Structures are given as C-alpha cells and as structure tokens.
Amino acid sequence: MVRATHNVPTTPLQIQTRRQKLLMTGGTNSPPTPHRIELRHDNNEENNCKKPFICQPPAPKSRKTLFNNHAVSNSDNQNGEVKSLSVKESSKNNFTNNKVNGQQKLTEFFPVRRSVRKTKTTVLEEQQLALEKMVRDKTEDGLEVRLFKDKGRGVVAAKDFCRGDFVVEYSGILMDTTEARQREEMYAQNENAGCYMYYFKHNGVQYCIDATQETGRLGRLVNHSRTNPNLVTKTLMVDKKPRLILIAKDDIKNGEEVLYDYGDRSKESLQHHPWLAY
Amino acid sequence: MFEARLLNSAIFKKVLDAIKDLLNEGSFDCSDSGIQLQAMDNSHVSLVSLNLKSDGFDKYRCDRNLILGMNLASLAKVFKSSGEGDTVTIKAQDDADTVSFMFEAKKQDKISDYEMKLMNLDQEHLGIPDTEFSCIIKMPSAEYARIIRDLSQFGESIVISCTKEGVKFSASGDIGTGNVKLAQTINFDKEEDSVVIDMQEPVTLTFACQYLNSFAKATPLSNQVTLSMCDNVPLVVEYEIPDLGYLRYYLAPKIEEDEN
Numbered sequence: 001m002v003r004a005t006h007n008v009p010t011t012p013l014q015i016q017t018r019r020q021k022l023l024m025t026g027g028t029n030s031p032p033t034p035h036r037i038e039l040r041h042d043n044n045e046e047n048n049c050k051k052p053f054i055c056q057p058p059a060p061k062s063r064k065t066l067f068n069n070h071a072v073s074n075s076d077n078q079n080g081e082v083k084s085l086s087v088k089e090s091s092k093n094n095f096t097n098n099k100v101n102g103q104q105k106l107t108e109f110f111p112v113r114r115s116v117r118k119t120k121t122t123v124l125e126e127q128q129l130a131l132e133k134m135v136r137d138k139t140e141d142g143l144e145v146r147l148f149k150d151k152g153r154g155v156v157a158a159k160d161f162c163r164g165d166f167v168v169e170y171s172g173i174l175m176d177t178t179e180a181r182q183r184e185e186m187y188a189q190n191e192n193a194g195c196y197m198y199y200f201k202h203n204g205v206q207y208c209i210d211a212t213q214e215t216g217r218l219g220r221l222v223n224h225s226r227t228n229p230n231l232v233t234k235t236l237m238v239d240k241k242p243r244l245i246l247i248a249k250d251d252i253k254n255g256e257e258v259l260y261d262y263g264d265r266s267k268e269s270l271q272h273h274p275w276l277a278y
Numbered sequence: 279m280f281e282a283r284l285l286n287s288a289i290f291k292k293v294l295d296a297i298k299d300l301l302n303e304g305s306f307d308c309s310d311s312g313i314q315l316q317a318m319d320n321s322h323v324s325l326v327s328l329n330l331k332s333d334g335f336d337k338y339r340c341d342r343n344l345i346l347g348m349n350l351a352s353l354a355k356v357f358k359s360s361g362e363g364d365t366v367t368i369k370a371q372d373d374a375d376t377v378s379f380m381f382e383a384k385k386q387d388k389i390s391d392y393e394m395k396l397m398n399l400d401q402e403h404l405g406i407p408d409t410e411f412s413c414i415i416k417m418p419s420a421e422y423a424r425i426i427r428d429l430s431q432f433g434e435s436i437v438i439s440c441t442k443e444g445v446k447f448s449a450s451g452d453i454g455t456g457n458v459k460l461a462q463t464i465n466f467d468k469e470e471d472s473v474v475i476d477m478q479e480p481v482t483l484t485f486a487c488q489y490l491n492s493f494a495k496a497t498p499l500s501n502q503v504t505l506s507m508c509d510n511v512p513l514v515v516e517y518e519i520p521d522l523g524y525l526r527y528y529l530a531p532k533i534e535e536d537e538n
Contacts, residue, residue, distance in 0.1 A: 101434070102533035103486055105322045109512050109530060110404035 132238050134166050135245060140218050143168060143258070151275070154223045154257050161252040167231055168258075170198055170219035170244040172211030180208035187212055196220050202235045202242040209244055219246060225259035227278055233260060280308050280344055280370040283337035287366035287381060289499070289522060291357045296496035296517070296525055297326050298350045300489075305399045306346040308370075312338075312523065317401055324489045325404060325512075325528040334522030336365070342372050347399035356392045370396075406528070411506040411514075412479040413440040417460065418471055419503040419517065423494035425458045430487040432456040435532055439482035440507060445475060449487070470501035481507045484532040490515075493527045 142159030161167055175183070177199070184197055196211040211220035222231065231246040246260055262276060270276050284290060297304065300319040304326075307314045312335075315328040332338040356379050360366060364381040374396070381390045425447050429436050433451030440446075444461035465471045496517040497503075506514040515527040 101486075102484075103323060104530040104533060106318055106325050106404065106512060106528060106530045107322050110325070110406050110528075113403040113405045 128236075131166055131236055131245065135169050135236060135238050135243050138169070138171070138217070139166070140168055143218050145218065145221055146257070148223075148257075151223060153221050154259075155218050155221050156257050157252045157254055160254050161248040163248055163251050165248045167246045167248050167252075168219045168222065169217070170209060170211065170222075170233065170246060171215065171217045172196065172198070172209040172213070172220065174241055174243075175208050175210060177206050177208060180210065183210055183212075198233075198244060200233070200235060200242075200244060202237075207242055219244075222246060223257065223259050224262040224276060225278065226261050226276065229260045230256065231258050231260035279339065279341050279372060280346075281337065281339045281367065282308075282313065282332075282335050283365065283367040285336045285365050287357065287360045287364045288362060289519065290366060291354075291360065292496075292498045293328065293330075293519070293525060294350060294354045294357055296493075296499060297328065298354050299492040299495055300324060300326055300527075301350055303347065303349045303397060303399055305401050306348065307343070308340050308346060309343045310340045316403060318404070319489075323486065323530050324492070325406075327406070327526040327528065329523040329526075330519070331523045334519075337367075344370065344372060345399075346370060346377050347397040347401075348377070348394065349397060352394060356394060359390065359392070409506075409508055409511055410478075411508045411511075412477065412481045413445075413505075413507045414476040415440060415445050415505040415507075416472070416474040416476075416502055417445075417505070418473070419494075419497045419500055421460070421473075422503045422505075422515075423497045425460075426487065426490045426494050429456045429458065430491055433487070435484050435486050436490060437482060437484045437534075438505070438507065438513070439480070440475065440477055441480040442477055445473075445505075472502075479509075481509055483507055483509070483513060484534050485513060485529055486532060489527075489529050493529075496525050496527075499525060 142157060142161065143155050144158045145153055146156045148154050155168070157167075180197055180199070187195075187197075194212070198209045198211065200207055200209070211217070230249050230252050232249045234245050234247050235242045236245050237243075246258070249260075252258060264270075264273075264276055297315075301317050302320070304315045304317050307316075310332060312332040313328075313330040316325065318325045332340070357366075360381040361383055363384045365384070367380040367382075368377065369380070370377045376393050376395055379392045379394070381392075382388070426436065429447055429449040432449040432453060432455060435449065437448045438445065439448070444459055446457060446459045448455065448457045450456070460473050462475045463471075463473045493515045499519050500517040502518070504514075504516040504518075506516070510531070512528045512530050515529070517525045519525060
C-alpha cells in the first residue's frame with residue numbers, strides 16, 4: 001500500500017491532515033482511525049472547577065463498625081488516660097488495655113463522636129490519597145477483558161462497582177500536544193495502530209495520553225458509548241503529573257461492560273466511525 | 279429564644295437528683311424536639327442520657343438549637359428553692375450567657391426568679407449504636423434499688439445473670455456472698471410490681487456496685503426500671519419519665535478477674 005509522505009505540511013487541525021491522507025490513499029475500507037478520544041468539555045470543567053467527587057458519603061457508620069472492633073476506639077479515644085495501669089492479658093478477650101479491677105471504659109464500646117467525625121476536607125483528602133494509591137498501585141481489580149464479536153476487545157466488570165468508585169486508569173504515555181500530533185501522524189500510517197490518543201485539559205494545559213502501545217493495562221481497552229456510558233473520566237494529579245482515571249458514573253453490576261464517552265464529536269470521525277454516535 | 283414550662287417542677291428536681299451523683303456539669307441540648315443531655319462521668323465508665331420531649335412540657339418554644347451548659351450542683355441549688363408543686367419556666371435568649379428559672383407557686387401568689395450563669399462546656403459526645411439486647415428485664419425500680427443496696431455490702435461488684443429461670447444478682451467479698459434471684463411475675467392488679475424478663479439468650483455480666491447504686495438515685499422518677507443486657511455491651515438502665523421522656527444510664531461491664 002502506498003503511503004502518504006511527510007511533505008504534507010502539518011496543519012493545526014490534526015484531523016484534517018488525516019483526512020487528506022485518507023483521501024490520498026483512498027483507503028476507505030479500513031481507514032487508519034482518524035478519531036481521537038477527547039475529554040469532553042463538560043467533564044473537563046466539572047473536573048477542574050468542581051469539588052473532588054465523593055466516593056461514598058462520609059460515613060457516620062463508623063459507630064457500627066467500631067462496635068465489632070473495640071481496638072480502634074480504644075486507641076482513638078483514650079488519649080490522656082493513664083496507660084500504665086495493670087495491663088491485663090486476657091487470651092479470649094479483645095480488651096487488653098488499661099483496666100482498674102477489670103473495669104472497662106464506656107469509650108471502648110461507644111466511639112467518641114468528635115474524634116470519629118471528620119471535617120469535610122479530611123474526608124476529601126483521604127479519598128484523594130486513596131485514589132492516588134490505587135493509581136500508583138495500578139489497581140485493576142474486578143475487571144476482565146472480553147472479546148466482543150462486533151467490536152473487538154472490551155472490558156467487563158467482574159464485580160459490582162458503586163457509583164463514584166475508581167474503576168481503572170487510562171494509562172499510557174503522557175505528552176504535550178506537539179508530540180501527540182507527531183505521533184498521531186506516525187500512527188496514521190499504520191492502519192492496525194487503532195486510536196488510543198486521549199486528549200485532555202488539566203488546569204488549562206492541554207495534554208495527551210498515548211496508550212497505543214499494548215501494555216496489558218486495561219484502561220485502553222474500554223469501549224465507547226455516547227448514549228449509555230457507565231464511566232466518566234477524571235484527571236488526577238499523581239506525583240505532579242496528570243493521570244486519567246475512569247470512575248463509575250452509576251452503580252455497575254458484575255458482568256456489565258464498562259463504557260465511557262470518547263468525546264469525539266467531529267464530523268470527520270463520525271463519518272469513519274459511525275459507532276461514535278452511539 | 280428558648281422557653282420551656284413544666285407544670286411540675288418536682289420532676290426536674292428528681293432528674294437532677296438522679297444525675298448529680300455522676301456528673302458535675304452537663305450540657306443540655308435544646309432543640310425543637312426537646313431537651314437532651316448526654317454526658318459521661320469523670321472516669322468514663324458510665325454515661326447519662328436524658329431525653330425530655332417537647333410534647334411533655336406545658337409550653338415549649340425553641341427557635342434555634344442551643345446548648346445550655348450548667349453546673350449541676352448550682353442547678354440543684356436553684357431547684358432546691360422551689361416549692362412542692364411549683365410550676366417552672368426555663369428561659370434563655372439565643373446568644374445569652376445566662377439562663378433564668380421562674381417558679382410559680384400553686385397556691386400562693388408567689389413568683390421566684392433565678393438567673394444562673396451558663397458554662398461553656400467542651401464535652402465529648404458518644405455515638406451510641408442500636409443494639410439488639412439478649413435480655414431485657416423490667417422490674418420495680420424500688421426492688422432494683424433495694425437489691426443493689428443490699429448486695430453492695432458484700433463486694434465491689436455485682437454479677438447480673440439472666441437465664442430463662444429468671445434474673446440473679448450476686449456479689450461476693452470478704453464477709454461472704456449474697457444472691458438475689460427474681461423470677462418473672464406478672465401482676466395484673468399492680469402492674470408496677472411485675473417482673474418481666476424478655477430473654478433471647480442467657481447473659482452474665484459483672485458491674486461495679488458504685489455505679490449501679492448511683493443509678494438507683496433515679497428511683498423516684500419511675501415505678502419501673504428496665505435493664506437491657508447483651509454480651510460485651512454496656513448495660514442500659516432506663517427509667518421512663520412519665521409523659522416526658524426517659525433517663526438512661528449506660529455502664530461498661532467489668533471483666534471478671536478469674537476469667538483466664
């Protein structure tokens with residue numbers, strides 16, 4: 001197959017260059033994918049301006065869990081109390097801390113609300129840290145790859161996810177737009193490359209994550225749905241670099257395919273990939 | 279603006295008598311649903327939970343939730359000066375640092391006014407989970423007071439053990455042992471004399487006499503007392519305040535010395 005050469009000047013709009021190339025090669029049967037993934041503006045704004053999302057409502061449940069776990073409330077609540085009083089080692093009992101004549105304290109049974117209750121900011125910080133940890137640990141739990149006969153590979157939930165749960169990272173190589181364009185041109189020549197360029201904006205800076213390389217990570221295999229996505233993309237700063245994470249938009253049942261909106265609405269892409277419309 | 283009027287000030291007096299043994303001061307949380315107080319004693323072994331519903335008051339108004347922190351000994355002094363059967367009206371402005379009590383005598387044309395300084399108390403609140411209790415014992419409150427008083431002479435702690443045969447209170451010490459057994463008795467003529475035992479599972483728990491005795495100070499509030507027990511859970515001793523709410527005590531169990 002004859003390839004377009006590089007002497008075509010790069011226009012600022014990537015898609016147009018591609019389109020030109022497509023016309024030149026005339027390869028309409030199996031076009032090198034001219035669609036791209038874009039973080040939709042609405043998502044983007046939500047992401048940048050609004051408060052960090054909440055995985056679960058800040059739980060006043062702690063009291064229930066504390067009930068079965070006295071040890072936690074002990075360490076939490078007994079600040080300032082003398083710990084040196086006859087420490088009893090009772091093999092069967094959980095209560096091994098200070099007791100005078102075996103007398104237990106009420107705070108071992110009931111959590112002190114003030115220390116258990118967290119301010120909104122600490123709750124959010126903790127959620128943020130938990131997310132960062134999951135991204136660093138490359139968490140991909142509860143997901144499996146399945147081959148769909150009409151659309152190729154896709155990712156299916158192997159457990160239930162709750163709305164707001166972290167599902168998977170869209171992992172790849174982070175780059176700026178200039179490099180992304182160069183790469184995209186390069187990929188355009190290879191019809192098997194597919195499109196894994198995810199353009200997004202974080203704090204006003206345009207980035208792209210290139211996941212073209214087969215890495216074994218699952219984020220790049222998640223399919224598109226415009227009408228019925230169950231994931232949303234969020235940007236997350238980890239070690240001062242933006243990362244893309246896919247978060248459950250609704251509760252996801254075990255066995256459901258996970259989908260998100262690629263965000264590409266351009267006519268160009270739609271023409272070649274009519275499935276983008278759905 | 280907060281205003282609560284209670285026809286019989288004696289009830290409040292009894293409540294104070296019932297809690298001032300355990301607590302030096304208390305924060306009364308006032309909201310439109312009523313007045314609540316929750317506080318632990320200094321040793322953090324027991325907890326007092328008082329709930330007075332707004333419906334139970336003769337007149338009740340609470341525009342904004344407010345916390346009235348009071349020294350209970352001082353409050354007891356104020357109520358001591360009230361006469362039997364006086365009507366009391368408690369008033370506080372939203373941001374005030376004082377609370378006022380007005381007592382109106384029933385027979386005479388006499389009005390006494392007292393104003394007391396509020397305290398800013400920084401008290402710990404405990405989250406008390408709902409518990410399915412294994413045993414719930416309802417018994418005459420005077421009987422409870424009596425048993426605890428008698429057994430306190432024998433030792434520092436009392437073992438309460440509830441089986442399907444009934445409930446057994448026992449204490450032992452240097453001078454010997456004491457056991458009091460109560461079986462379920464339902465008295466239709468005098469309901470307040472009944473002993474009702476609702477048992478799902480047998481429970482045996484040990485408690486310090488000192489606290490059980492302090493709880494008995496609430497005896498004048500109610501004819502009956504309810505003891506709720508569950509393994510490894512604090513005991514709940516509840517006195518219902520007729521038409522007004524309840525006074526509950528929570529007490530952490532003791533671990534028996536010879537357990538291991």
